[in-house]
Amino acid sequence: MKVTRRQFLKVTGATAAGFALVDLGFDLQATASAAKELRIKNVTPTPTVCPYCASGCGLVIYAERDANGKFVKLLSVHGDPDNPINQGGACSKGAAMFNLREIYDERTGEQMINPKRVQKPLYRAPGSDKWEEKDWDWMLARIAERVKETRDSSFIHKEKLEDGNEIIVNRTERIASIGGSGLDNEECYILSKMMRALGLVYLETQARI
Amino acid sequence: MTNHIVDLKNTDCALIMGSNAAENHPISMRWLLKARENRGAKIIHVDPRFTRTSARSDIYCPMRSGTDIAFLGGMIKYIIDNELYHKDYVVNYTNAAFLVKEEYGFEDGLFTGYDAEKRKYDVSSWDYQVDEAGLPLKDLSLQDPRCVFQLMKKHYERYDIETVCKITGTPKNKYLEVLKTFCATGAPDKTGTIMYAMGITQHTVGSQNVRSFAMVQLLLGNMGRPGGGVNALRGENNVQGATDMALLFHIIPGYIDSPISNAANKDLLSFIRAQTPGAAKLPFTNLEEFRALVKAGFPNSGFKINTSKWVISLLKAWWGKAATLDNDFGYHYLPKRDGNKNYSHIALFEAMHRGEIDGLFVNGTNPVVGGPNANKEQEALTKLKWMVSVDLWLNETADYWTYQGWERTVKNPDVPTYTPADIQTEVFFLPAAAVYEKEGTAAQTGRWVQFRWKGADPVGESKADLWIYNELGKRIKKLYAGSTKPQDEPIVNLDWNYDDEHGHDDIMKVALELCGYNVADGTPVEGFAKLSDDGSTACGCWVYCGAMTYKDGKIIYKTQNRDNKDNSKTGLGLYSNWAWAWPMNRRIVYNRCSVQPDGMTPWPGDEERQLIRWDPTIPADPKKPEALGSWVGDDVPDFLKPTSPDKPAFTGPFIMRPELKGCLFAPKSAMKDGPFPEHYEPWESPTENIMNKQNLNPATKIWEPDKQGTTDKYPIIGTTYRVVEHWQTGALTRNLPWLAELMPDMMVELSEQLAKEKGIKNGHKVVISTTRGDIEAVACVTKRFKPFIVNGKTVHEIGLLWHYGFKGYATGDPANRLTPHIGDANTMIPEYKAWLCDIRRA
Known part of the structure; x- marks a missing residue:
């Protein structure tokens, strides 16, 4: 050949x-x-x-x-x-x-x-000492629910300024996101966009550490 | 990097400080060695430890960790005293000639405006004197006692060689050798480069360390020229891109401040006023009036005069049709942070530890190994209600709740441990695809954005992060669909359409939005000069605008360009047709400096390293042949091609600054801890500060006063670093059998003298302790560390690898269980690189 x-x-x-x-x-x-x-x-x-x-x-x-x-x-x-x-x-x-x-x-x-690679989504219940395999749909649906619960119960829509006026602040301080410097630009971009749309202010990546 | 990796071959001298380039960025060293081979370049390495980089250098100069400003302040003094600065460059391209307000001063380690209670400065006196039009006053002779040059000269008078070496522990003859060798690049026909990494930034004075580099390089005329620059060797493959996309609390994409909950940010117009330099006091009441002012131009604005176009195009990219003039283009959908709060990594974990955070996303990062004060950060995770970890492997953070996660080799009653039953966090682990199992772009340290094609399928059910976040976004949007609450509008109205016709995520759709498109027809915007603030363009990150183009009916992503012929006529290695560099494919930023102030004459003796020049005889735009005058050359100029001698930008190379000049003096709020770098000791230091009366950087926040170690219990300086066989927290290397075998054990390096004192032999198991915890490691007794003589006393320094944890094929204790929760006054980057500890046989 x-x-x-x-x-x-x-x-x-x-x-x-x-x-x-x-x-x-x-x-x-x-x-x-x-x-x-x-x-x-x-x-x-x-x-x-x-x-x-x-x-x-x-x-x-x-x-x-x-x-x-x-x-x-x-x-x-x-x-x-x-x-x-x-x-x-x-x-x-x-x-x-x-x-x-x-x-x-x-x-x-x-x-x-490489046997260390994880090949299926894994779930650890509160207090449990083991991982359980789950499917993607179950995991993503449950994460989305957790996000919504936490966001909605902690959301600050408006704040009063020193001058007495109100400002729309649309933020939650009870959800945080860290990492991302190993992701591609396109991934970082949608991550940044989604987290900010949810109102996150605790948003950090490895550039800080 | 202001320059790029290949450009290192063009240098006459390299100063490597706070970096072990040969080990951690090996390819950069290859280009330096070429510079030595082909140009006779000198390589200088300044570091507490003799490393593989030192072994390849012409000069190795030891320096105690945390004393860079003393070292560089002495260099600034040496340059001024011996008139080694590049005078034409300094007068024309820096703010050396600018006059500073009479109120500004410095005494006993404090700049004017200090509030000791708040540990904060009122920066209003750190400013220029201005004329009636608001333009800075200057003295081009550099003689006025209030000009920046004279103030700088006075500030660094104290940094004589004797005092500097007492602080740094550097032998005087070595210090002098470094000064002579590097400062010789102030000659107009020479350039020198500075390369640094986390050894510079991970200090309570990290930002001012970098500022010191910038000042040295401006004085020597080394910025904006091939073989020059201030060059950060960044540590993560796309940490540059993650920063560009603003995965950081203080900015939104494209380096625009994230909005704060205050009156100055209350609506879009106020935000634009606050973000656009020079706009604060301008008379405008709506966008249209502002647009007219921008068109006419106003002083002290620089290129950031265009901020409104970047902001509104970003809002348009995020909220699409829902972003209109009537609703401030969705400006209110952006979260506004509390201006009195810090949300950076340390603050985030402190808040989590107090139980103030319920949910956490962990995207390919591993704070249980890599976070400062890792014992505390691991404990903070126990307070979470839920955590999502996206990674290739179960790293130490994903598995933080396991029995193994709480095993400690050294028992310490002050360090709490838990069992899984104690921990109520619901943990979701999402398996991610590896780098070559997916496609996308990454911005390397020299800002080249390169495409990575998919070469293999993801293992098992693992998925690209793009798929994961696209799917999660769709599900979250579905949960909020139909909500009429105003607070849900940011999600309901979020433009989230990244699927192709088959329902699969389409990376080109994301890339197009990020690089910018015309709203009317969806074609790429060809460069950020074409972005607008009327809602007709959408662009997720303006610095990437121009990376996409439209050719023969097809969208071309220039990051995929693979023509590897060097386009520069003099062999400078620009490779402008390989991938794409931000901004606008510019390979060396501030490249206006590579030619004399007249724009036409190269620096004497340096014709080959001229990147661009003004040619008054040719048109900038072939369609307008009557308009003569254009910038030409092998690199893309930092401003529009027709920028003619009557425009301020013609002689203003530093276009992102309002004064268009390189800042020897950092005015106003540019820095939180002073307009000139000043030496302060690390938070945990073996000695008093002999340069001034302040031990610690007066403007940095102290998080844990009770955790400050002192020399009675902890007399030894500790620092951390990496080896070529491993990377960061080791997740991506300790899980690889080949690499685990090459470097299997956690080790600590110590000098023969300290080893003798402590009865430690090579290969012994030892315990290293700080106020935060204890770890075990294998002792490596070496000549690479030597004791320092600091203020007349012998001080030892030891060095630890920080790659290890309890997961993977190679395991060991994380060094960061020892490091403190304190950070830089400006960035809050943790002080990983200088703290106090003790060492003993296990």
Whole structure:
């Protein structure tokens, strides 16, 4: 099988529009035979950016997909040679990003989902000493109810100013939100918007700590 | 960063202070090493400990934790005394020449206007003298005793080398070597960069530490030029973006103050008046009149004259059709906070501990390991009625209620423990998808907003945070649907339409709203200069406006740009066609400074690092060929292209400031603790302040007076830091077998001298204690720490990793069980980096 670097890195999917990886000039065929042909069968590389420090190094996710393009498993994660910030480099954390999703079993060497990843929503009842698995609908509905209960019972709609006039303040001080610096911008944005619409003023992220 | 990571290669000298760049931002070091290889750049590392960064530096200079202002104040004095400042730059681009009010003064560590009871300043005397038109008076010769330059000179007279080194514990010869080497970048043909991280900000004087950097860089003429700048190496992959989106109590998206419950914020017009510099006393009674004033321009406003456009476009993005001129565009829907209250992280946990908070959302963060005074913050969580944790794993915060969560290696009757039965919090854990199992953008430390494509499916039922919050938003809206209560309008009227035709969340819809669209046809707004305040544009965060464009009937998200050819003609590594940088794809902010005041001449000997220039012979807009004169160059200028020599912005590089100049003196309310940085000791310090009569920053809030450790019980300075194999609270690394194996144990580093004194050997288990708690760690006895001689006395400092907790493959005690609840006077960032402790064998 002769694969050029360019074909190798061809990315599918609508969001990849405008994606142009430059030729790296290494001979994949040699790499392919050395790494056994199976390893790179049906591989799709996808560029991402490291989730650790804020340097913004590019990483490429190499994944195996089936004939229908459905994701099967990770093959490896490498520094993105096209990203001008790191030009292919990765520190120990970036190089370990594979483990964020998948690991090799210590004894059998079998590739598996990282067992520390939580795969189902979990619920802990007041006073309980265990987690219970729940479905998404149940969880989201119950959270929405809790939010409404707390908001409505603590809501300050108007306040009196020193000059005697009233001001609409629309806030609750009994709900807080922290974190978000590991989320994408679009996620941070809707989080910020929703929390403020609910009237939250205790709204903080890791920039503060 | 005012500059960006790749730009580090353009420097002549790097001062790294409060950062271990080689370990925590390894790629930044690569570009510095290139600068050394290709330009002979010098690298200086100032740090309490000899680190991997020190090992790669030309000069390593030790400094006691918490004494940065003494160190940098001495540098300011050295620059002035030896006339090493870049004179043309200082006169034209900074406020050095501005005259300050006669009432302003400084004595015994206090600036004028101090109220000891409230621990607050009345800042009215910290201001410029003005003429009849309200414009600041200046003395361009810098000789007037009331000009900023002379006041600054006087302020730092006390910071002589002798005194500075007594405070910092730095050997004098090393200090001098640093001064000589870095201050040489004041030459017009040289630039120097300053790189910092949390070692600078996590102090009761953190903001003034950064201010000191800005002052040094302004004096040396290093701002707005390649190889220069004040460069924060930020710690979380999208902490920049989270800040831009205002996941912080004090701002709304785009760095606009969040409204306060007071008369100045009572309606939209009042808010705009308060938020627009120079507008306070202008005669207008409605938006239309204000618009006319903006169009004509008014003094002391700067680029923020456009604030109304950003605010109203934001309101339009949030409340869509319900935001109209008649209801102040929904301004009243915004929550208004109590102006006398602080809502920052420490305050939030103090309130929670008092039982004042019922519900908490925890979004990929872990205060049980990462919060200051973590024992107290964990106890605060027990007071919650409900908590929602969104994460990849059950981190220590999600599992705070478990038996394991309350195990303590050292028993201490002052630290309460609980059992699950004691804790009535209802906890919801929502499994989130990992970074490459979803798509979206992140703003890295140099403001490049890069798209991350989806390379794998989420594991199990885990979901992207976007899906989670979109779904939760829809459910909350449903619960409120039909309500006619005025207080529910912010939710009922919230514009929340992010689903595609199949009912799936569509990230491009969110991105379009955040970057801005024209209300009439939904096309992207091509830049924030095109935003309006009449409700015709909607934009969720104006600094991101311009990241989207419309081409051949398709919306292009420029964050997806992947052309990695360097567009700069002189090889500066701008990479302007790779991703997109805010604002307006500008790679180096304040870039007006890279050319002389005439706008046309490069700094002598520095032709290659000129980013932009004024060309009077060509038109700015090809459609208007008769209007000659345009800014040209490889970077995007900080102002509109046709800004001609008759406009104030032509010689005003710092466009976000009302005076358009870099502030050596921070006027009015810019800072809460003084217009000039002044040295104060950390809250817990091994010594008295010999620079002035105040030990602690007089303007910072003391939360727990009874928890202040003193040298009789706790004589050793403690500090915290990270290693390359782990990240932050370790949730994203201690759960990874490869990384857990590389760095499996919690450790504390201490000097050979202290180890000998305490009978501790390398590898021993030791206990470290403060007034907040105790932890156990493995001792690493090392030459990397050396005792300091402070005011003639020997003082020891030890360093702890703060990555560990009780979950994951690698476990250990959290260092933050030791750190205090006290923070910076301006930001309330906790003082993690300098506190008092003791150490003994376990």
